[in-house]
Amino acid sequence: MAENDRRPPGFPHASDGRQWPPGAVEPRYGTRPTMKDVAARAGVGLKTVSRVVNGEPGVTPDTERRVQEAIDALGFRRNDSARVLRKGRTASIGLVLEDLADPFYGPLSRAVEEVARAHGALLINGSSAEDPAREQELVLALCARRVDGLVVIPAGDDHRYLEPEIKAGVATVFVDRPAGRIDADAVMSDSYGGARSGVAHLIAHGHRRIGFIGDQPRIHTAAERLRGYRAAMEDAGLPVDSSWVSLGSTDPVRVRDAAAAILDGPSPVTAFFAGNNRVTVTLVRVLAERRRRVALVGFDDFELADLLDPGVTVIAQDSAQLGRTAAERLFRRLDGGRSGTERSVLPTRLIARGSGELRPEG
Amino acid sequence: MAENDRRPPGFPHASDGRQWPPGAVEPRYGTRPTMKDVAARAGVGLKTVSRVVNGEPGVTPDTERRVQEAIDALGFRRNDSARVLRKGRTASIGLVLEDLADPFYGPLSRAVEEVARAHGALLINGSSAEDPAREQELVLALCARRVDGLVVIPAGDDHRYLEPEIKAGVATVFVDRPAGRIDADAVMSDSYGGARSGVAHLIAHGHRRIGFIGDQPRIHTAAERLRGYRAAMEDAGLPVDSSWVSLGSTDPVRVRDAAAAILDGPSPVTAFFAGNNRVTVTLVRVLAERRRRVALVGFDDFELADLLDPGVTVIAQDSAQLGRTAAERLFRRLDGGRSGTERSVLPTRLIARGSGELRPEG
DNA sequence: TAGAGCCTAGACAACGTTGTCAGTGGCAGG
DNA sequence: CCTGCCACTGACAACGTTGTCTAGGCTCTA
Known part of the structure; x- marks a missing residue:
């Protein structure tokens, strides 16, 4: 409902009684400068700012300097939502696991993050709390954000709800447990x-x-x-x-x-x-x-x-290796790998420390 | 460069020789349906679809049903990037911590997530690996995504780089350690x-x-x-x-x-x-x-x-309490709390288990 | 039966960015 | 001096959604 708190129509510039500290006219609280603002301040075109921000070639050092100064002066930061809308890729991947607080998932999560980082992507994650409905809700929320890919530790055993997403190009890798009722990549321990x-x-x-x-x-x-x-x-x-x-x-x-x-x-x-x-x-x-x-x-x-x-x-x-393997698989898919789905099984290792070597008593 | 894989201009409907399994004409791989597509299929206007998707009033049950059918048939999922661009709020918050794999941060992270979830927000997080430069990089990346707020466990001790962001309305709460060189909310243990x-x-x-x-x-x-x-x-x-x-x-x-x-x-x-x-x-x-x-x-x-x-x-x-307190503070800010910055200190508790009760030897 | 009022629905602009394309000016070669 | 080329720059449309505004049909009342 806060959407309607705007200025009433018909009074576009009515005094709105706001009180700012005297020096803080620009930038205003809650309003972020855009490339347009930067362009105006630097006296260049919009696209030139875009070029500078993205490090594209074709800008004179002098122009670049002027733009950079305007960026710093205004505290401009590119709006990635708009960028994503335009480019189609979000450079972010989603991780759905059972419980972030479980020590088993800490290293896994961290490993996925490191691989994502190496590919310039951010990690968005959430806990399903072992609840299939919550898993689905989370996964679909991530898809609505248009993550490029998903790493899922499934809670449920029916993932048909993911079919349209996968068809639409969301790379998906399951970890620790296989997907249910659909054919998808999976990485598991033995x-x-x-x-x-x-x-x-x-x-x-x-x-x-x-x-x-x-x-x-x-x-x-x-x-x-x-x-x-x-x-x-x-x-x-x-x-x-x-x-x-x-x-x-x-x-x-x-x-x-x-x-x-x-x-x-x-x-x-x-x-x-x-x-x-x-x-x-x-x-x-x-x-x-x-x-x-x-x-x-x-x-x-x-x-x-x-x-x-x-x-x-x-x-x-x-x-950690589970997470790493899964994330790498994911990015291989994103980089164009269209081969059939793979299911990898990583080996386990017995570590003898005493409790398993006790002889039977009585 | 995959941007250029589009159909060459001038041949808008040239046969492109793609081979889909016979039934799978629509939706096409890598192309997602939009509200426009749904509207066309349902024979209604674009805005009507928007209304149905968002549960806004003013749509006849019959129209709604037609739209819903089209949504299901096409596997439509709202593009939140566009929505964010339009609405200004992302309904997501960022969490920057030292290391996701550290068991200390698991419960904290989970607690932040739960609070975010209760407020309908997603959590995006990243590890700074104790590196101030990486912390800054992460924080600014999150700001570029236009997260509504940030929970930061600082690695560095100079956070002036956050000033423009905070001024622009990104609510920020520091946890475990206070911010450096700026005035900001903080929640810490004693x-x-x-x-x-x-x-x-x-x-x-x-x-x-x-x-x-x-x-x-x-x-x-x-x-x-x-x-x-x-x-x-x-x-x-x-x-x-x-x-x-x-x-x-x-x-x-x-x-x-x-x-x-x-x-x-x-x-x-x-x-x-x-x-x-x-x-x-x-x-x-x-x-x-x-x-x-x-x-x-x-x-x-x-x-x-x-x-x-x-x-x-x-x-x-x-x-967990640290995380919860911080996240709640964050959302109070987001809901309009404009009071001065607060610094809370949570109490600690001594748990005697034996090692601290040993008497000095020798 | 005319007019007021309500409800549903759609046209349109705007959000901030990037790809495309066209325009400008400078410079070398003929 | 003209031509062609190149490097640089900006105008413009498009991405998919939502807020605003208006149109049209209906009901209700005088």
Whole structure:
């Protein structure tokens, strides 16, 4: 409604009673100088200012100096909205992730930013909070801003809403999890292989009864890690008791309850495989409170894992590398790459620190 | 140069030999439909489409339906660049911080985003990597995009370059550290008071020789924390040996060297106060390797601090609250708040976990 | 039934920039 | 001196949207 606070029509120059400090006539508060203003002040044409601002050739040093002086005097800054409107490219990319505050996404986000910066682009980002509706809302808002490309860590599993955008030329790369119901580039860690090797590691240290606590299997990575767990157990000819597996949320309270149920149940496990970062940390807390030592391997590394006692053995994925790879793919597309969609899988690495090498007790 | 890939003039409808899958004639790759296209398809005027898209009143249900169908059929999405150009507001704010990958900034960034979202704005952000030149470059790029406001965690100490922008109406709030050489809103933690109480805590536990390892004092927070350290020592009538104080970078290698020099020097300390997060973590590692137990209080909390042995006593600051407060101030300004600049200081909280309660040894 | 008043709808200009194109003047070569 | 070329410069349209203003059709009342 503030749109209507303008001067009433018919009184184009009526005294509007504004009070500025005496010296501050130009520039006025809330009004920015345009190229036209600069041109007028420098006594040149509009286009000449444009040329100077963009470093285009064909301007005499003397003219350039006059323009530059006017720019500095007025505090002119080019309006990129107008530029974008005219040129069609925004030199910005969007990043949609689950939660900026999650330490897993910090390095990823930073890596994407660095690649963008190397290509002269800015990064606009937002958190979906794991909510598919919010993911869509964000993605479409970014498309309305006409970002040149998108890096998406999907929360939902149906991305058909992106089809018109992709068709219209918005390069899109999915990270960490694949897109749902559409064909698109994706860069992921090897969740299946990582989980499988982590569980195999526990088995190699003598464990027969191993629990798995992970996220809901509608999340691709969670499902893959579960699959890896089952595969490792099967490889070793070990049965999986359904009471050992918990696939709820990663909320600390629920993980705590699940772990307690598994450890206090009729067939307690001697080791856990944790499906992600947050589960691992909660399990570390839970296990620290118990007398009996339970082995633990977690998917995803975290800071200070080596300082705990015992150090936490993890399947590490390189989140910065995920981001970098995805962003590079994105810019390759923007630079004209029209090849078919690619799906890359980055390897994981087992880092043994102690918790995964505990022998079964009792 | 792709600008020139257009159809040559004079052949407006020459066969251009493009090959689309038979059904996919419209929309064409790389070309987005505009309101004009929608209007043509729906058989209405341009402005009517605008009204429907923006939910403005004055459109018959029947007309609205026709327009909506055309929008869906064409996959139309409003071009916000044009909208911004016309309306003057971008509904986006910029966040410039030091490093997105630093866990301290995750929650801050997320908090700013949530507030922005509540006000219907998007967040554009970038990392300055502690480089003043890069900070300026980023800030000005954001201004060129015409963000409505800026939240800045300053890397440099001279922000006069922002004066024209602020005068032109870009609301700006500094976080964590104050602006340099200009008068601007700022939201900070109580570095001085926090450090002072942390050091007093160590003194209360019997320490007389206390080391301080922090960042370069050109950084405001670092200087304030050093000041708090000195004040606490002076309050207790304790001398400060200059060999106990190290003000270099927070780089692990240099912190490690500094700590070793202080502990192995002629007058070794029995406790450390760490100037920030990263220093604390490095000191935890260094001290864990030594036989003699050295007390430690760190500025800034971090995940798992309670799980270490001993738990790490810290002066906690609420980084999410910093971000929230700053963003709320920003939007209050944007909503017309024209009062003088404010500088808020948020309190810190001592969390005792063990490392700060160790008694001096030897 | 005429006139006032309301509601819907569209024509048009403007936002600030950039690509195109045409105009100017200087200078070298014939 | 004229011609042609070149370097420099500016007028103008266009990008896609929204605010303003006006036109036309309808209802309601006197």
